[in-house]
Amino acid sequence: MxxxxxxxxxxxxxACGEGRNRSIxxxxxxxxxxxxxxxxxxxxxxxxxxxxxxxxxxIYCPTHPKANALGYVAEHRLVMERMLGxxxxxxxxxxxxxxxxxxxRPENLKHLSPAGHNIYNQLCAHCELRKEIRLxxxxxxxxxxxxxxxxxxxD
Numbered sequence: 001m002x003x004x005x006x007x008x009x010x011x012x013x014x015a016c017g018e019g020r021n022r023s024i025x026x027x028x029x030x031x032x033x034x035x036x037x038x039x040x041x042x043x044x045x046x047x048x049x050x051x052x053x054x055x056x057x058x059i060y061c062p063t064h065p066k067a068n069a070l071g072y073v074a075e076h077r078l079v080m081e082r083m084l085g086x087x088x089x090x091x092x093x094x095x096x097x098x099x100x101x102x103x104x105r106p107e108n109l110k111h112l113s114p115a116g117h118n119i120y121n122q123l124c125a126h127c128e129l130r131k132e133i134r135l136x137x138x139x140x141x142x143x144x145x146x147x148x149x150x151x152x153x154x155d
Contacts, residue, residue, distance in 0.1 A: 049075075055101035066090065076104045080111055095120055099128070 039045065039060065048060030050072065059078060062071030065087060080094045081087055083106055088094070095110045096103060112120055 051102060057102050057104060076101075076109055079104050079106055080109055083109070084111065 036042070039048075039062075050058050052058060057075040058068075058072035059075050060071055061067055061073045061078070064073045064078075066077070067073050074094075076094045076096065077088055088111075091114050093112045093114060093116075095112050097108050097110055100108075110120075
């Protein structure tokens with residue numbers, strides 16, 4: 001390894017406070033007495049909006065009845081609740097009409113029952129396949145055109 005034992009021990013001393021070893025109990029006691037700032041008070045606060053790895057936008061709303069463990073609610077559900085004037089049931093679904101998960105404009109959202117959402121997704125999957133086929137045909141046409149241009153230039 002490229003790290004010497006001495007530099008590792010120095011790093012451990014720095015991490016533990018100049019060579020003092022703290023017990024887990026002491027660390028827990030310190031953390032309880034000095035809780036880390038949460039929400040807007042935190043140095044890491046980014047405005048209460050975050051984007052999930054699946055593309056959905058979440059809003060910090062810890063008082064919402066359907067907030068997750070961290071206090072966030074999906075923005076599209078909040079927008080639909082505002083449109084309907086009531087909280088959504090867990091079973092109710094909100095569908096993005098254009099398929100873009102972070103486009104939460106009211107005109108892009110549709111309120112569906114679970115059964116209606118399944119039917120809608122099956123129909124949309126069919127439409128999406130058509131779009132993909134159309135795109136692939138266009139790409140093939142472009143590639144054929146490019147390859148013919150290369151062949152003509154080589155002569």
